[in-house]
Amino acid sequence: MDTKIITELTKENLQLVAHALRSGEVVAIPTETVYGLGANGLDEEAMDKIYAAKGRPSDNPLILHVSNAESIKPLVKEIPETANKLIHAFWPGPLTITLPKSDLVPNRATGGLNRVALRCPDHAICREILALAGVPIAAPSANISGRPSPTTAQAVYDDMNGRIPYIVDAGICTIGVESTVVEVRDDGITILRPGGITKEMLERVVEAVSYDPFLSSQNEAPKAPGMKYKHYAPDAPMRAFIGLPKAVAQAFTDVIDKQTTKRGAFLVSQETYDLLKNNVHGEFHVYGHCGDAVTLAHDFYKTLHYFNECGVDYILAEGVENSGLGVAIMNRMEKACGGNIIHL
Ligand code: AMP
Ligand code: MG
Numbered sequence: 578m579d580t581k582i583i584t585e586l587t588k589e590n591l592q593l594v595a596h597a598l599r600s601g602e603v604v605a606i607p608t609e610t611v612y613g614l615g616a617n618g619l620d621e622e623a624m625d626k627i628y629a630a631k632g633r634p635s636d637n638p639l640i641l642h643v644s645n646a647e648s649i650k651p652l653v654k655e656i657p658e659t660a661n662k663l664i665h666a667f668w669p670g671p672l673t674i675t676l677p678k679s680d681l682v683p684n685r686a687t688g689g690l691n692r693v694a695l696r697c698p699d700h701a702i703c704r705e706i707l708a709l710a711g712v713p714i715a716a717p718s719a720n721i722s723g724r725p726s727p728t729t730a731q732a733v734y735d736d737m738n739g740r741i742p743y744i745v746d747a748g749i750c751t752i753g754v755e756s757t758v759v760e761v762r763d764d765g766i767t768i769l770r771p772g773g774i775t776k777e778m779l780e781r782v783v784e785a786v787s788y789d790p791f792l793s794s795q796n797e798a799p800k801a802p803g804m805k806y807k808h809y810a811p812d813a814p815m816r817a818f819i820g821l822p823k824a825v826a827q828a829f830t831d832v833i834d835k836q837t838t839k840r841g842a843f844l845v846s847q848e849t850y851d852l853l854k855n856n857v858h859g860e861f862h863v864y865g866h867c868g869d870a871v872t873l874a875h876d877f878y879k880t881l882h883y884f885n886e887c888g889v890d891y892i893l894a895e896g897v898e899n900s901g902l903g904v905a906i907m908n909r910m911e912k913a914c915g916g917n918i919i920h921l
Contacts, residue, residue, distance in 0.1 A: 578739055578740070578741070578742060579739075579742075580734065580737060580738045580739060580740070580741055580742065580743070580744060581742065581743050581744070582730055582734060582743075582744045582746050583743055583744065583745050583746060584730075584746045586702055586745070586747065591702070591705055591706055591709055591745075592709055593743075594606070594706055594709075594743055594745055595706055595709030595710040595711075597742060597743060598615055598616065598617055598623075598706070598710045598712070598714060599617060599710050599711065599712060601616070601617060601620055601622060601623040601626075602616070602623070602626075602741075602742055602743075603615065603616045603623065603626045603627055603630055603740075603741045603742075604616075604741060604742065604743045604744070604745065605719040605727075605730070605733045605737060605741060605743070605744040605745065606702075606703055606706055606714070606716060606745050607700060607702055607703055607730075607745055607746070607747035607748070607750065608642070608698040608700045608703050608716070608750065609670075609671060609698055609699045609700045609703075609750060609751050609752050609773075610671050610698070610750060610752050610753070610754060610755050610756050610772070610773060611718045611719070611726040611727060611728050611750055611753070611754070611755055611878065612718065612719040612726075612727045612728065612729075612730070612732070612733045612744075612750065613642070613703075613714075613716030613717065613718060613719055614627050614630060614631060614716060614717055614718070614719040614737070614741070615642070615706075615714040615715070615716040616714065616715050616716075617710070617712050617713075617714065617715070618639070618641040618642075618682070618683075618686050618712065618713035618714055618715035619681065619682070619683065619686075619712055619713065620683075620712075621683045621684075621685040623715075624639065624683070624685045624686060624715050625685065627639065627715060627717065629740075630737060630740040630741055631717065631720070631721055631722045632721055632722045632723075633717065633722045634722070635688065636688045636689070636802050637688055637717075637802050637803045638686065638687045638688035638690055638694060638802060638803070639686050639687075639688075639694070639715035639716070639717055640673050640694040640695070640696050640715070640716065640717065640756070640758075641682070641686060641693060641694065641695050641696075641713040641714070641715055642695075642696055642697070642698055642703070642707055642713065642714045642715075642716050643695060643696070643697050643707060643713050643714075644697065644704045644705075644707035644708040645697060645704075645708075646664045646668055646697060648713065649676075649695050651679060651681050652678065652679055652681060652682050652693055652695065652713060653676040653677060653678060653679055653693065653695070654676070654677040654678070654679055655676075655677070656676065657676075657761060657762075657763055659761050659762075659763070659765070659766060659783055660674055660676060660761045662782050662783060663759070663761065663766070663779075663782060663783065664697075666781075666782045667774055667778075667782075668696075668697040668699075669697045669698055669699040669700075669704065670697075670698075670699045670773070670774065671696075671698075671699070671752055671755075671756040671757060671772055671773030671774055672696065672756060672757050672759065672772075672773075672774040673694050673695065673696040673756045673757065673758040673759070673770075673772075674694070674695050674696070674759055674761055675692040675693065675694045675695070675758065675759070675760045675761065675769070676692060676693060676695065676761060677691055677692055677693075678690075678691060678692060678693035686715050688802060690802075692760070694758060695713075696756055700747070702745065702747045703747075706745065717803075718755060719733045719736070719737060719744075720732075720733075720736050721736045721737075723808060723809075723810060724736060724809070724810065725809050725810070725811060725878045725881040725882060725885075725913070726754075726755060726809060726878050727878065727882070728749055728750040728753050728875075728878045728879050729748075729749050729750075729879060729882075730744050730745075730746035730747075730748075732878070732879070732882045735882070749875075749879065751875070752773045752874060752875065753874045753875040753876065753877055753878060753879070754772055754773060754874045754877065754878075754902075754905050754906055754909055755770065755772050755773075755905075755909075756770075756772045756773055756774070757770065757771060757772030757773060757774040757775075757779075757905070758770040758772065758801050759779070760789075760800060764785060765783065765784065765785025765786065765787065766779065766783050766785070766786055766787075767786075767787050767788070767789050767800065768786065768787070768788045768789060768792070769789045769799065769800045769801035769804065770801045770803070770804055770908070771788075771792070771904040771905040771908050772905045773874075773902070773905065775901050775902055775904065775905070776788070776904065777901060789801070789804075791804060792804075792908070808909070808912040808913075809878070809881070809909050809912050809913045810912070810913050810915070811881040811884055811885055811892055811913060812884075812885045812888075813842070813884065813885075813889050813890055813891050813892050814891055814892070814915075814917075815891070815892040815893075815894060815913055815914045815915075815917065816832070816891075816892070816893055816894070816914055816917045816918075816919070817893070817894040817895070817896045817910050817911075817914050817917065817918045817919070818893070818894075818895060818896065818918075818919050818920075818921055819895070819896040819897065819898065819907075819918065819919070819920050819921065820920065820921030821867075821921070822846060822848035822849040822851075822852060822867050822895075823852065824921040825845070825846075825849045825895045825921065826849050826852035826853050828919065828921055829843065829845075829849070829853060829857070829893050830853070830856070830857070832891075832893060833857055833859075833893075836890070836891060839890035839891055840859060840860075840887075840888075840889045840890045840891075841857075841859040841860070841889060841890065841891050841892070841893060842859055842860040842861075842862075842884040842887060842889040842891070842892045842893075843857070843859055843860065843861050843862070843892075843893050843894075844862050844864065844876075844877075844880050844884075844892070844893070844894040844895065845861065845862070845863060845864070845894075845895045846863070846864065846865065846866055846867040846868070846869070846895055847863050847865065847866050847867070848866065848867045849867065849895050850863045859889070860883075860884060860887050860889055862876065862880040862883065862884075864876045864877075864880070867895075868897050868898065869897070870897045870901060870902040870903040870905075870906050871902060873896075873897055873906050874902055874905065874906045877906060877909065877910070881913065894910060894913075894914070896910055896918060
């Protein structure tokens with residue numbers, strides 16, 4: 578199969594894509610978080626193609642994307658008041674809500690769970706495609722399972738060339754990490770996966786917000802099945818450090834000094850870069866000022882793809898504190914590093 582990247586986002590082209598989706602094809606679509614691998618969320622065979630293209634384990638459920646809040650009504654048993662508040666505050670946006678599913682939603686979309694995950698993305702082109710398709714679109718990240726998520730059409734192409742007919746190219750994703758996934762109950766909400774909407778933001782709308790215990794203890798089973806898999810990993814082994822730029826630069830130097838014959842790649846803040854640039858050779862990506870979780874999130878996956886292309890031997894990254902958007906980005910970085918994170 579030839580994979581075509583669609584760069585001209587005309588009405589005709591979006592209609593072509595919507596038609597392909599409605600008739601059971603898999604198409605990569607842009608969102609504000611990462612690129613998604615979309616298929617008709619009411620069509621089991623279409624969703625089978627997503628699992629095949631990604632090599633995704635079949636117990637890992639999909640998120641159904643809708644063009645507006647109204648469209649979730651037929652997909653769920655009921656919409657509790659808490660869910661309405663969240664929808665009002667955060668949709669369209671990077672918040673996925675799980676609710677008890679209606680009979681219309683196939684088990685294929687939920688990995689056999691009785692809840693369905695729903696999101697309305699804050700991306701005009703995406704929502705136009707969803708509206709034209711007229712069906713909920715199941716869309717996990719458009720990468721091969723276990724590899725970094727794509728935030729550009731080129732990164733999608735690198736993983737999906739030959740596996741899907743179309744990639745809709747709308748430039749780089751603005752947020753760069755996946756959505757926050759929450760389970761909504763009558764008495765509060767649980768964050769199953771940290772993402773673009775932070776705990777603090779949720780607490781402004783809902784009183785009782787907790788994290789799934791799995792997120793801090795590897796002994797529990799996660800309620801978002803996808804969280805148990807090794808994820809987001811670049812080709813080269815990666816290690817991360819969190820601390821003041823001086824301490825991070827020193828820790829990097831200690832590692833680099835022992836890796837004399839190997840080619841390193843470094844994801845760092847401007848301040849750490851300034852301390853290293855005269856002494857260290859290798860691939861650098863500077864994401865912004867020290868502690869800036871927003872620019873780190875925006876650049877993170879793109880940089881891992883770039884380091885893969887460079888074919889480096891090892892990667893060192895500078896992390897940020899575990900608060901606000903930092904919780905989401907450090908959750909991804911920890912998985913990319915296989916847990917190899919050192920607090921200085
Ligand atoms: P991705 O496919 O990369 O966008 O990831 C989707 C995430 O949402 C995974 O971690 C899934 O396990 C999680 N998820 C999807 N549906 C549900 C559900 N019904 N209940 C709990 N987690 C879900
Ligand atoms: Mg994913």
